[in-house]
Amino acid sequence: MSTDETGQGGAQAHEGAGEFQEPGSSGVPVQKLVQLITPSGERVSHPEFDLWVQDITDEHLCSLFEDMTVIRRIDVEATALQRQGELALWPPLLGQEAAQIGSGRSLRSDDFVFSSYRENGVAYCRGVDLTDLLRVWRGNASGGWDPYAINMATPQIIIGAQTLHATGYAMGIQNDGADSVAVTYFGDGATSEGDVNEALVFAASFQSPVVFFCTNNHWAISEPVRLQSHIQLADRAAGFGIPSLRVDGNDVLAVMAATRVALDRARRGGGPTFIEAVSYRMGPHTTADDPTRYRDANELEDWAAKDPISRVAALLERKGLLTGELQDHVRNKADAVAREMRKGCTTMPDPQPMDVFKHVYSAPNSWLDRQQDHYARYLASFGDPAGAVPGEGAR
Amino acid sequence: MTSMTFARAINAGLRKSLDHDPKVVLLGEDIGTLGGVFRVTDGLQKDFGKHRVVDTPLAESAIVGAAVGLAYRGYRPVVEIQFDGFIYPAFDQIVSQVAKLHYRTRGAVKMPITIRVPFGGGIGSPEHHSESPEAYFTHTSGLRVVTVANPQDAYTVIQQAIASDDPVLYFEPKRRYHDKGEVDEAAGLDSADPMGQARVLTDGTDVTLVAYGPLVKTALDAASAAADEGISIQVIDLRSLAPVDYDTVVASVRKTGRLVITHEAGQSGGLGAEVAASITERCFYHLEAAPVRVTGFDIPYPYSKLEMHHLPGLDRILDGVDRALGRPNSLSGLEG
Numbered sequence: 001m002s003t004d005e006t007g008q009g010g011a012q013a014h015e016g017a018g019e020f021q022e023p024g025s026s027g028v029p030v031q032k033l034v035q036l037i038t039p040s041g042e043r044v045s046h047p048e049f050d051l052w053v054q055d056i057t058d059e060h061l062c063s064l065f066e067d068m069t070v071i072r073r074i075d076v077e078a079t080a081l082q083r084q085g086e087l088a089l090w091p092p093l094l095g096q097e098a099a100q101i102g103s104g105r106s107l108r109s110d111d112f113v114f115s116s117y118r119e120n121g122v123a124y125c126r127g128v129d130l131t132d133l134l135r136v137w138r139g140n141a142s143g144g145w146d147p148y149a150i151n152m153a154t155p156q157i158i159i160g161a162q163t164l165h166a167t168g169y170a171m172g173i174q175n176d177g178a179d180s181v182a183v184t185y186f187g188d189g190a191t192s193e194g195d196v197n198e199a200l201v202f203a204a205s206f207q208s209p210v211v212f213f214c215t216n217n218h219w220a221i222s223e224p225v226r227l228q229s230h231i232q233l234a235d236r237a238a239g240f241g242i243p244s245l246r247v248d249g250n251d252v253l254a255v256m257a258a259t260r261v262a263l264d265r266a267r268r269g270g271g272p273t274f275i276e277a278v279s280y281r282m283g284p285h286t287t288a289d290d291p292t293r294y295r296d297a298n299e300l301e302d303w304a305a306k307d308p309i310s311r312v313a314a315l316l317e318r319k320g321l322l323t324g325e326l327q328d329h330v331r332n333k334a335d336a337v338a339r340e341m342r343k344g345c346t347t348m349p350d351p352q353p354m355d356v357f358k359h360v361y362s363a364p365n366s367w368l369d370r371q372q373d374h375y376a377r378y379l380a381s382f383g384d385p386a387g388a389v390p391g392e393g394a395r
Numbered sequence: 396m397t398s399m400t401f402a403r404a405i406n407a408g409l410r411k412s413l414d415h416d417p418k419v420v421l422l423g424e425d426i427g428t429l430g431g432v433f434r435v436t437d438g439l440q441k442d443f444g445k446h447r448v449v450d451t452p453l454a455e456s457a458i459v460g461a462a463v464g465l466a467y468r469g470y471r472p473v474v475e476i477q478f479d480g481f482i483y484p485a486f487d488q489i490v491s492q493v494a495k496l497h498y499r500t501r502g503a504v505k506m507p508i509t510i511r512v513p514f515g516g517g518i519g520s521p522e523h524h525s526e527s528p529e530a531y532f533t534h535t536s537g538l539r540v541v542t543v544a545n546p547q548d549a550y551t552v553i554q555q556a557i558a559s560d561d562p563v564l565y566f567e568p569k570r571r572y573h574d575k576g577e578v579d580e581a582a583g584l585d586s587a588d589p590m591g592q593a594r595v596l597t598d599g600t601d602v603t604l605v606a607y608g609p610l611v612k613t614a615l616d617a618a619s620a621a622a623d624e625g626i627s628i629q630v631i632d633l634r635s636l637a638p639v640d641y642d643t644v645v646a647s648v649r650k651t652g653r654l655v656i657t658h659e660a661g662q663s664g665g666l667g668a669e670v671a672a673s674i675t676e677r678c679f680y681h682l683e684a685a686p687v688r689v690t691g692f693d694i695p696y697p698y699s700k701l702e703m704h705h706l707p708g709l710d711r712i713l714d715g716v717d718r719a720l721g722r723p724n725s726l727s728g729l730e731g
Contacts, residue, residue: 088519088699117521139699142522157523158481159453192452194484220453222429228452294428353704356697367663371692374726375704378714381725 031234031246033278036253039306041314043253052257058321064252065312066330067105068097071121072309073334077341078120078134082287086345087137091118095250095282098308099215101125102255103277106263107183112169113152114162115185118215122185126150130337131344140351160186160193163212167199170208170272181266183211183259189220191236192228200240200274207271211262212242214274215249217281222294237274249277250308280306353379396579402435402572404546405511407580408553409436409473413443416471419557421448422458423475423511432477433513433572455481459488462508463496471507473557479514480523480696486531493562494537509556509563514542515609515659516706517570519699526696527608527660532564533637533669540637541590542566544611546576548634555590563590566636568609593640595647599629602716603647605656605670607633610707614657617712626716636666644670645677652683653719657707662690689715 034049056064075093082090093100096118104125107113115122120133127150135144136155143154156162166184173180190196191214203210216233218225229236237244243265247258255277262273280303284291316322357372399407412419421436427450430437440448451458455476462472476482482489489510496504516525533540539561543549549567556563588594596611597618606614611632618628629647633639648654654674656667667688674686689707697705717724 089521136521136698139519139521139702142695142698157521158484189453192454192457194454194456220424221432222425222427223450223453227450288432293430351698351700353701356692356694356701356704360694368693371662375692377729378711378725381714 030232031244033246033248034254034258035248035251036257037248037251037311037315039250039311041311041316041318043315043318046257049254049257049261052260053253056253056256058319061312061316061319062321062326064101064105064256065309065316065326066333067101067121067125068252068309068312069330070334070337071101071124072097073338074120074124074130074133074341077338078137079283079287081134081342081345082137087134087287088139089286089288090137091120091286092281092283093118093121095303095308096215096217096279097121098252098312099213099249099255099277099279102252103183103185103213103259103275106256106259108180108263109151110178110180111151111263112166112180112182113185114166114169114182115152115155116159116162116187116190117155117157118187119155119185123150123152123155126152128152129344130341131348134341134345135348138345138348140348160190160196160199162186163190163196163199164202166210166212167203167206167208167272170203170210170266171206173209174206179209179267181209181211181263183213183263185213185215187220188214188216188218188225188228188233189223190214191233197240200237200242200272203272204241207269209266209269210272211259211266212237212272212274213259214276215279216276217249217279219281219285219291219295221285221289222291224295232276234274234276240274242272242274244274244276246276246278249279250306250311252308252312279308396577398575399546399578400572401543401546401549401567401574401576402433404550404576404578405435405553405567406437406439407578408550409439409557410442411580412473412554412557413439413447415554416557418469418471419447419473420465420470421473421475422451422462423449424451424453424458424477426450426475431475433569435511435513435567435572436475455483455485456488459485459493459508459510462510463488463492463506466506466508467504471509471557473509473511475511477513478520478524479512479526479528482510482512482528489532489538489562489564490535494535497561498537505560506562507557507560509553509559509565511553511565511567513569513572514566515568515570516696516702517609519702521699522696525699525702527658527691529564529566529636530660530665533666534664538562538564538637539591539635540564540566541635542568542608542633544568544571544606544608544632544634546574546578550578550580551582551584551587552590552634554584555587558584559590566608570609571612574612588634591635591638591640593634593643594632595643596630596632597628599627599651601627601651602653602655602719603629603631603644603651604712604716605631605633605644605654607636607658607666610657610659613707613709614712617709617716620709621713621716626720628716633666633670639666639670639673641670641673641677644674648674648678649681652681654678654682654686655689655712655715655719656686657689657712657715659691659706661693662688663693665690684719684721687715687719
């Protein structure tokens with residue numbers, strides 16, 4: 001194959017680097033990363049974006065700190081539940097708290113979210129019931145909640161498929177003359193999928209009110225983002241005729257500003273926006289993955305220094321807001337949420353065998369009805385009306 | 396003979412093909428550095444280089460479409476689709492291009508592409524990770540479709556699939572990846588059973604039980620349990636799903652007069668329907684009872700807490716055997 005030894009042609013310069021070097025010689029325009037809070041917690045001013053977060057009071061900032069701490073706790077607790085055998089699998093969001101809270105807290109309740117499986121922090125912002133968050137991962141359901149109850153689709157597992165759904169939903173918003181927005185979340189790996197590229201084409205063509213929120217967490221299981229793209233992901237949008245923003249995804253204010261810019265454009269009839277939130281997947285792809293097989297521990301360390309929660313804590317400290325009272329409050333809240341979630345998980349009733357036949361169709365279906373009847377008779381043949389799973393060799 | 400796991404046996408077969416033919420290239424997501432999410436390609440990129448074991452961007456249609464281009468150029472691509480439920484973005488390339496190019500070009504262009512698909516359930520995964528999509532492909536003319544049920548076949552058939560000038564869908568029963576078996580790595584392909592041939596696994600006289608992939612082990616367990624009840628079952632591992640080796644099944648059913656077929660995929664339009672129809676056509680006067688299908692339900696693959704209800708297990712297969720034999724069973728007394 002006509003690739004060099006790196007497998008990506010000309011990418012040697014980037015080997016081992018956490019993100020792209022400035023392409024420079026390629027002539028490709030490179031967007032500057034929008035940052036409002038530095039990793040050390042300094043609030044830096046920005047000529048364009050300050051405007052979009054000027055209403056964020058100290059109280060708001062404390063509440064964003066609380067949200068991020070709580071979802072980290074949710075994530076850590078869910079990971080523990082998986083390790084303890086209470087969940088079959090869990091996709092950690094560790095490190096991506098600012099990207100999820102900054103955007104999730106910018107949405108209106110009548111906006112509609114189409115996300116991947118990792119946006120559990122966004123689901124928290126939408127007001128998801130904590131037990132519902134775990135149903136799929138415990139193996140109790142194919143979907144955890146009613147999408148219309150929180151205006152968020154259940155998480156998509158097929159990479160990138162949801163971006164088309166958001167685009168179609170946005171076309172519906174347009175037809176209805178409404179000013180709500182469809183927001184779709186996906187990762188850096190998803191940008192390679194045909195579905196995502198087709199969604200960008202549709203959204204641009206119809207100027208639909210959709211926000212493409214790409215969390216570049218640098219890794220698609222074992223594949224680094226440099227395998228997916230030779231330019232910064234945000235810079236791809238121009239090729240589709242879609243304006244884009246590249247923000248520090250570990251900076252909750254920058255993410256909020258960018259999301260608000262995009263939402264405002266969409267609400268005013270200005271069409272789609274592509275946001276690249278540059279972050280890092282601090283954990284494994286899922287609890288079934290072992291990232292030590294494919295990535296450098298140094299890289300992890302570099303990104304730990306850019307932690308999204310520590311930098312807000314540092315900012316609060318600078319402002320004299322990180323009081324013992326606030327810390328206690330946040331800790332207690334996180335503890336309470338974790339307790340509630342654990343209880344919801346461990347007391348979740350098991351699904352009943354005949355539930356497998358439910359909801360395949362909205363109306364009776366003769367093929368399935370017959371199979372359901374036969375299976376009920378089969379279970380009854382074991383003399384157990386409750387229909388517990390017959391073990392192998394039960395007869 | 397070496398004892399190895401199913402996954403390791405496929406790995407060894409891939410290694411042999413890579414060694415044997417410089418035109419063999421592997422493409423897939425996470426197959427290189429990681430060695431695949433099931434470690435089936437473990438170590439191959441390290442030994443054969445990034446130009447022959449290629450970590451691709453996340454784009455299944457592109458993976459298969461690029462394989463078509465490589466095949467045009469004289470390569471012999473082996474594609475990994477990470478999970479059964481991820482194959483559908485590539486469906487168009489497989490059905491409209493891979494399957495039809497030989498026909499379209501009157502044989503001028505060969506498509507010696509192998510598409511490896513871990514399939515089936517039983518591993519407690521979320522949606523899209525446990526499907527049995529084989530019938531979509533057996534229904535598509537121009538494709539050969541095979542499954543493997545033991546490490547020796549896993550090792551041999553992957554090499555046969557790669558050597559085939561026709562495109563092959565190679566379905567790997569993922570819940571058996573860690574099962575161990577003896578593999579003769581010295582045996583050449585010449586002495587092996589042809590890829591398209593079914594195999595009789597147990598000698599039986601009362602019922603023919605046809606299985607493939609992950610359920611071959613379950614079928615053997617069922618036959619062993621039935622033997623304790625005095626029922627003699629001839630288990631056949633179908634191995635090839637397109638074409639089906641009907642001669643082997645016909646010979647068995649002419650002897651037993653009764654046919655049970657089992658698969659994880661849903662019943663309607665599945666392999667069971669195809670085998671039952673063909674055997675009825677060819678063995679009508681030898682059949683003592685209607686063929687019986689013991690399959691997954693016609694439902695989306697369920698969430699893992701209930702997957703063992705969906706998957707045919709030993710007892711459901713034996714219930715099907717009872718139906719074929721006219722013994723008391725769960726549907727006794729039910730008409731039609």
